[in-house]
Amino acid sequence: MNNIASYSIPLxxxxxxxxxxxxxxNIWSSFCTGGLKGLKCAADIIPALIALVTAIELLSASGALTAFSSFFAPVCNLLGIPEEILPLSVMRSISGSGSMAFFQNILSEYSPDSYIGRTASVIMGSTETTFYTLSVYFAATRAKSLRYCVFCALLGDLTGSVVASLLCKFI
Amino acid sequence: MLLSGLLVLSFTQGGDEAVLILNGGIKKSFDLVITLVPIMCFWSGIMEVADKCGITKTVSRILSPLTNRLFGKEYKNTEAMHRISMNMSANLLGMGNAATPLGLEAMRALDDINPTPRKASRAMCMFIVINTASIQLVPSSVIAFRSQMGSQSPSDIMIPTVLTTICAFLAGTISAKICERFSV
Known part of the structure; x- marks a missing residue:
């Protein structure tokens, strides 16, 4: 199965x-016109991108996250998300490299084939770094207000964690 | 966000540490920009070629039953919808690197036709929600990592991962649809 994904881009x-x-x-000239468009688009979003990525980094280093997850522990227990997974599922939405570090810790502490290890793997595989996607994509627009977007995206993430915790009980 | 992070950090770990992390964050964004620019350039070039020979139109027609339901008929056959279709197919095939530049172009195109530029349009919100839930069929990096950590059956998680992604996708899009109704 791995092969399909690795051949998809060249194909x-x-x-x-x-x-x-x-x-x-005319491949050459269309490629160059398109490339120039891409370059302009990239140049436009760079300042916003730098500000947002730095802000997210600061926020995740500030420890606000751990405080946040301990606050929500009872609610998550109710939803069936194990306590060991909680920091990972919160971090998953915020930082790609941060959640990878958490994931590594979980897999070396519990075995990859344990319930905790499997749930962590499913969470890692099934969702995106929500805040990263949000900031990169909105950097490309003039919008200042994101309306209900953040809420819905996070609801999707939460659903992912709940479903992952539930499904892994059966395998 | 910048302000609150900075304040909390200076308070809990002292000013020096805060500046250190700030610089780390800036460096990280620089790395991101450096990798993003050539990727965007390359994929925009490829997409221009695909546009010229009509591939984009075909893909967007194939995906139209799905996209029409998600975004509504008003976006049918627009430039933005072609971009969105390409981004979604790249995501489905697990081409993360290609999906981001395509998604950015889709956002630009949506921005151009947004009647209220300061407020994100419905289509923008829906598109972001789809991308944050990003349906991925083969979680290859996670599987590789599991086998590296000594898992007996690293690809056990395939089916639950796909099911979970679909549930997250449904929760996100359905809630976005509901919010569309109630927001002005």
Whole structure:
């Protein structure tokens, strides 16, 4: 199964290029026009990106997270998320490298095949770094108000953690 | 966010430590920018080629039953919808690196047609929610890591992971749909 994912990118590019040859598109000049567009788009979002990534880093280092997760421990117990997993599932939404470190800790402390280890793996595999995605994508727009977006994204993450904790009891 | 993080840090760990972490954060964002720029450039180039030979239109037609339901008919056949379709297919195939630049272009296109630029449009919110739940069919990096840590059956987690992603995706999109109704 791993092979499918690792071949998808080369295959994707090959198909596009073959199609382009077939339809006699000027590949070189379209690639350059498109590349320039991408470069402009990237340049526009850099300042916002730097500010947001730095802010997230500060926030996750400030320890506000641990305070937050201990506060919510009772609620999560009710939802069936094990206490050992909680810091990971909170961190998963905030920082990719941070949650990877948590994940590593969990796997070396409990075995990867234990219930805790499996639940952690499913959480790692099934959700994205929500706040990172939010900041990168909104950096590309002029929007100042995100409306209900953060709430819905986090609700999705929470659902992921709950479902992961539940499903792993059966395997 | 910057302010609160900085205040809490200076308070709990002293000013020196706070500055250290601040610099670390800035460096991290720099690394991100450095990796992002060439990737964006490359994929935008590839996408331009794909546009020219009509692949984008085909993909967006294939995905249209799904996207029409999620975003509503008003976005049908717009530039933004083509970008969104490409981003979703990249996510499905597990091409994380390619998905981000495509997603950014989709956001730009949505921004261009947003009637209220200061407020995120419905389609933007829906698109972000989809991307944060990002449906991934093969969690290859997690599987690789598990076997590295000595797991007996590293790919045990495949099926639960896919099911969990789908549930998270449904929870996110359905709640976004509900919120759409109630927000002005």
């Amino acid at each position: 994707f590019i090959t198909v596009i290029l073959i199609m382009a040859l077939f339809k006699k598109v």
